[in-house]
Amino acid sequence: MKKTILIIFILPFVFNCEAHHIVGGEMIYNYLGKGSKPNTSKYLITLKIFRDQDVPLNTAKMPTEVYIGIFNNDNGRQFQGPHPYFIVFRNSETDVPVNAFPPCMSNAPDLNYHVGIFLLTVELPDNSKGYTATYQTCCRVDNLQNVDNFGGDRTGSTFTCTIPPAIYEDNSPEFSTSIDVICAKKPFQLNYSANDKDGDVLVYSFSPVYGGGIFVDEKNGNPSAPPYSTVPYSTNYNSDFPLGLSATINSKSGLISGTAPQVGKYALGVRVQSYRNGVLINVHYKDFIVNVTDCDFAGAQLNVRPVMCDSFNVSFQNDNSSALNQEHFWDFGDPKSGINNTSTLKNPTHVYTDSGVYTYKLVVNRGQQCTDSTTQIVKVYPGFNPFFNTDGKCINSTIFFADKTTTNYGEVSSWSWDFGDPSLNTDTSNIKNPSYIYTKAGNYPIQLTVSNTKGCLKTFTDTISIKIQPDLSLNNDTLMCNIDTLQLSAYGKGSVSWTPDYNINNTRSFKPLISPKKPTTYYATLIESRGCIATDSVFVNVVSKVSLALKSDTTICLTDTAFARPESDGLHYSWTPTGTILNDTIKHAQFVPDQNTTYQVIASIGKCSSRSNFRVNTIPYPIAFAGKDTTICFPKSHQLLASGGSIYNWSPPNFLNNPKISNPVSNTPESIRYIVQVNDVLGCPKPKYDSVTITVENPIADAGPADTAIVVNQPLQLNGTGAQFYSWSPPNGLNNPDISNPIALLSESQKYTLKVETAIGCFSTDTINVTVYKVKPDLYVPNAFTPNKDGKNDIFSPIPIGIRTLNFFKIYNRLGQLVYNTKTQKQGWDGTFNGQPQDTGVFVWMAEGVDYLGKVIFKKGTVTLLR
Secondary structure (H helix, E strand, C coil), X not given: CCCCCCCCCCCCCCCCCECCCEEEEEEEEEEEEECCCCCEEEEEEEEEEEEECCCCCCECCCCCEEEEEEEECCCCCEECCCCCCEEEEEEEEEECCECCCXXXXXXXXXXXXXXXXXXXXXXXXXXXXXXXEEEEECCECCCECCECCCCHHHHCEEEEEEECCHHXXXXXXXXXXXXXXXXXXXXXXXXXXXXXXXXCEEEEEEECCECCCXXXXXXXXXXXXXXXXXXXXXXXXXXXXXXCCCEEECCCCCEEEEECCCCEEEEEEEEEEEEECCEEEEEEEEEEEEEEECCECCCCCCCCCCXXXXXXXXXXXXXXXXXXXXXXXXXXXXXXXXXXXXXXXXXXXXXXXXXXXXXXXXXXCCCCCCCEEEEEEEEECCCEECCEEEECCECCCEEEEEECCEECCCCEEEEEEECCCCCCCCCEECCCCCEEECCCCEEEEEEEEEEECCCCEEEEEEEEEEECCCCCEECCCEEEECCCCEECCEECCCEEEEECCCCECCCCCCCCEECCCCCEEEEEEEECCCCCEEEEEEEEEEECCCCEECCCCEEEECCCCEECCCEECCCEEEEECXXXXXXXXXXXXXXXXXXXXXXXXXXXXXXEEEEEEEEEEEECCCCCECCCCEEEECCCCEECCCECCCEEEEECCCCECCCCCCCCEECCCCCEEEEEEEECCCCCCCCEEEEEEEEEECCCCECCCCEEEEECCCCEECCCECCCEEEEECCCCECCCCCCCCEECCCCCEEEEEEEECCCCCEEEEEEEEEEECCCCEEECCCEECCCCCCCCXXXXXXXXXXXXXXXXXXXXXXXXXXXXXXXXXXXXXXXXCCEECCCEEEEEEEEEEECCCCEEEEEEEEEECC
């Protein structure tokens, strides 16, 4: 007998603890007196580690022991402990107290942190620079908003303290252990004050937080010596603004306040500097992860407003946008406004009665449990309008800027100019009316920021165009008669001089008169007050006569427009007769004559002129007529007949025997619109058009289903379609043979013929066979079918006799699955299920219908599918 041996390999199951659990830490030292050996001092070092308890189950627990390294600041060497680090066991682990939440908070967070306490007593040799004690570990909690969490040593934690020389006998400050709730986008306060046993003066500021060095998991190891690398901050955050630009720390109290950032976790470092008798003794740190949640609370918050310098009308809003702020009461601090001094609107406006400084107040949810109030000041000094102008526009010349700011209250007190020169960083000034020299041409955005003694501060911006030379413009080149006098014109700022001094009345005038006898180019030189120079010229062509030539006369279709394009050097034109000329003073005139007309034109240059004639002959358009619209019966033809000209062209040419004659025959099978183009040979080359529509009526009679079965005396509603008029024959059994839907009551089978006819006599016929069964109304169902697609017995369906409605017809296979279901009469099963042909077999069917008398008929049975 053989035995089967079953060998089971038991593989080790490795459970990796994720150590992303650290939310902060602080290392404290206390001076305990002289050590047991000469020239030594005794210290108690306390390490606080904060852990988030609401983390996944596989997250590392609070450590039971830590490795603390101590480094001599005189030489950077590690003070030799037992390993050479010190193994310090956890002394205690307690809850971190949570400070009271704001009243009526909604969606309050569950802050569940623990703090572990690790105590180390150590004797250190006295030295000149003291010592640094350090503990390093991985791993900060994940998904910090202000830190790039890309792993490695830069997202761990280093907690350290610097012990000053023993001569100070110093005890480090100690931060509070409690935590506060912070709601996103809400005003908040965090108390980061520290207690100092020695009574030293403490100065607070934000500080970087430090990464974990080489540590990548929760295992202990010997920490590295200082200095330490900070964590990498995300965009919009840094060690000076770890909670964004809206949060600041009070340097004297350690109170952090402002508007909270968006929901998330933030690494926050705070340093406190200890001063004794004006001497900096030490710098102490706390590193903690701040959790900003989407909680909410009611409150009144009024941020500081800028001075109102435009209007007495001031808009107000509660800067705490909580949905819990149900009611608002505003006191604008303007008693002279009477009943308008208060408002219960959420975002009111108020027009102050005078300028000045006003203290306004907001109360939310007045008289309710969640009420809050606050005050703020608003300064109202409207009528402050900054403005400036400039003198000069040329490169390498002095451009003067003049402040034209006006203020209704106070005095303009400061100016800050930016001359918009991208090539320099020194293109600024703080005086009232400065000057500047540009070395390149271009458009420069000038920005003036001004303030007044009432606190108004505004910026006015304008763009000036600096050019290589000043603006100078002259007449366009021109033409004159040698017996005339012409005035030239120059435009610009400064003084002008003209050359040559040839037949010109004043070479220093901006509008001199000239009378040259030959073609001459005159030059104008403009000199601005700043020394900028520009030169331009104008050419004056001088003639003794005017050239004028017209092309030959023309012929047009009556009511069309004729064009005259004379070849001439004239400056002015006059056409006659004026009645049919669209513009009688232009060179290329347009005419709409109502008869044959001769036009005359005079071209002139000053006192020189010439004249010529131009004749326009008119020929009437042909008169197109395509005939009258008509209606015909399909398939009859129709002869078209057009008139009005001598040449014809029909479109579309469809169904026409000849589209190029006036009277083609159309055999169109459908309605159509023909357009005829008519031309003549009388002189007007343009065609005229007309159209005719042939409407083809083709009624199609439909008497209904070709074969219909009923029982004796079952009323049958016939339904004919196809035209306006109906006739059924023979009329046997019909209540009205001349309507579309008569009712037939028969005792014998009958064949009916339906004739439909339109109003003009177009007609069509159709037939219907009505089979009358001399049986009771019922559902007759075959017992077998052969769905082999040979066109015979391929569909299995009930035969309804005398049935008005089929409620259902269902077929099941032997497993009880519904393979077919319909409510439509004369539809049936093709022997497939889910697209697959079914094998030969027996299937169960059930059918239910309602006969023409309203009686429900239910039947069931089996059918054999044969392949």
